[in-house]
Amino acid sequence: MTLVHHGEWYQRAMDCTSCNSTPTRPDRPHTFFAHEQAACPSCAAPLEARVVLRDGHVVQLIRCTACGPQERVVSHDADAWVRSFLDRGVVPEGLVGDHLFKHTTSTCPRCLALVAAQVVIRKDRVFFLKDCTRCGPSEALVSEDASYYVKAYSFARAGTEPLIFRNTAEHGCPTDCGTCDDHEQHTCLPIVEVTDHCNLECPICIVDNQYSKHMEPRTFAKIVDGLVEAEGSCESLAISGGEPTSHPEIVELLKIANRPEIGRVVLITNGIRLGKDRELAQTIKDMGVYVGLQLDGFTADVHTKIRGKDLVREKDAALAMLAELDIPTQLIFVATKGVNDHQIGQVVELFLSGSHFLSLNFQPVAYTGHGGGTFDHDPNDRLTIPGVIKRIDEQTGGKVNYTDFFPLPCSHPQCVSLTYLLRLDDGTSVPFARFVDFEKHATLLRSSATLPATPEVEDALADVIHDVFARQDEIERGPEILAALRRSLDEMFPKRPLSSRDAFRVSERQSKSIFLHHYMDRHDFDLERLRKCCHHYPQIDGRIMPACGFNMFHRGAAKGPDTPRAKFGRAPFSLPVIA
């Protein structure tokens, strides 16, 4: 999150991502809340309804293949209904066995068919219970903290729509991906896979590299054009692969992406080439491109288990290059139970130590894709978001603690958790949750990284400043926080105005963020979460595919390299270039 991008003072700093020259994306007409079992009001066929909150009412949106779209009001008091929903998550005292919280739609881990799932609480953890008619019953752990899981629903907020939907809802989610007009969130983070070549064979890889093609610059340009057409502007654009630095024309692609409608271009890389190719690193620096560095640990055994080889020297070289050139960096740590979860605190400490580290992204491993689909794992004993947060707390001695994190309602609240950290004048950081009441100011979490210049955000930030001002004696490091907020204003709004891009760069250095994003696999897949996915893969045919739906059904390697592709799935490189 960049700080205080709001109000009249701050319009200048927002030019690059929310300027008036680009059309404004409309809000969804409702707040998507959850899925629940229902029946078609016309033919009584059992189906799954989308529950939304609209104008104080609770409405089931139903798509019956026989009768078409319909809706049914289930409550005229949304607040009371939400309270009763959350109350379903309270386990009766003395209960032995599973407590049913809700229902959703998941996948059979063996055949990938969509199946109904009971969401149950068992000993403070949350499991999906499924029973595939073809393959039989299965269970999967989906959260190591039932309280967190249940409470996350209270963070649900309305999404916004893209300017253009690439598909219409006909058969329902996830068949109509692209995104369809039933999708509940626009593209917050587009990820373009520019090559299916890689210089590693990661045992945990979630994609399905075919070593068949590097994307041509003109194709990439058309994808970016299509993205801008659909979104107006993008806060970020991630360039991924494969390993994107293996693309022979990667610099040309970065130039194409580096346009005014794109706030920041992020090159996602394993760092092998970056650490030894100073010319490339300097070009990245000069272009203002950001780097997302895959860094899953610090020891040879961890790298070998996760990435297939000892990468200690390569990672050290990449980190040194990024530090030397002061390239804005995101660290990406795929967290795997029993493999690298003991090094979580170490990566947090590294992240806090450098001002060029802007964000740290933990990804509890998803067992999907060419490597991940066959990676040894126990679906009932794995890391989930609360487990990673707990380790952050324990391994940093509470420097960043469990209560500093909140679900991000930008996506489905079960998908992402985050904390923002304000940079104090002494170089240390303090989590925003220590001085911001995020339950009261959930508006500040509605966007993924940059606060839009809306009146409600302006109000929320003014409240935050005044609240710290009023409670500075009670808040840990209160006066230092006020000083840092003041410094942020001075740096972002100096007497001589900055260009829009410079203002953006300065403002985002005022704080850091730690994200936890749990991609889904065949065990914990939740159609409800996919419904509001905002991390999307734009395709060469114009589709913009929600990430986990794409990984699970369209990429064709959900259970490893031999997984049959779902009948509605289409491979990314197999289609003609968009006109």
Next chain:
Amino acid sequence: MSTSGLCEGRVALVTGGSRGLGRAICVMLAREGAFVAFNYAKSDADADVTLAAIAAAGGRGSAHKVSVLDKPGLAALAKSLDTVHGKIDILVNNAGFGQVVPLALMEESDWDDMLDTHVKGAFLTTQAVLRIMVRQRYGRIVNVGSLAGVKMMQAPVHYATAKAALKGFTESLAKEIGRYGITVNCVAPGILDEGVSDHLPPGRKEEYLRHCALRRVGRLEEAATMIAFIASERASYTNGATLVVDGAV
């Protein structure tokens, strides 16, 4: 004088409360039921007179020798009032002085003293008290301006500038903190029978009276009455206003 308990149970801080209009405001707020703390910069004897007047009015109060330019002192004062009373409901930024001097003879130090006491003093005192008002989600801030800051009239330039600045301070701050149930208003008296008007040249006063519909200068308590009302809960929808108390000039 009859009172109506406008400020019953409230805690007020009045700056420059040891003399003149400041003393009248202290007495009026005390009469209306407020506990009145006031600060002063110079005369302990004058402060004692104000304390006695508050007591004579049947009220309670406390005197604090802290300059409105002493930021740590103001912070300590606000904190001690908050500690003792648990709140500060009312702040009257009254501290100021008059000085008859044409621009041609005005020293830089004259300008600085005038602007510092009126404007910087209001800023520092308000900042010290505001955090308490934000926390309690209630407050009444009244800035004592002047007709000289509102109308074009023959008044010392630095004085008129300082009082006009308080009008701007009032309006901007009202917008900024209204969301917390805090109102900010300015009361702008014309010439009064005591206080900064004492040293006005006779010609100026005569000119004033020629233009005043009521054909007299105001009394301190008439201005203080308006301030007490604006500082009361009853003035709940008056915000960002400058209320002129001048008998219609």
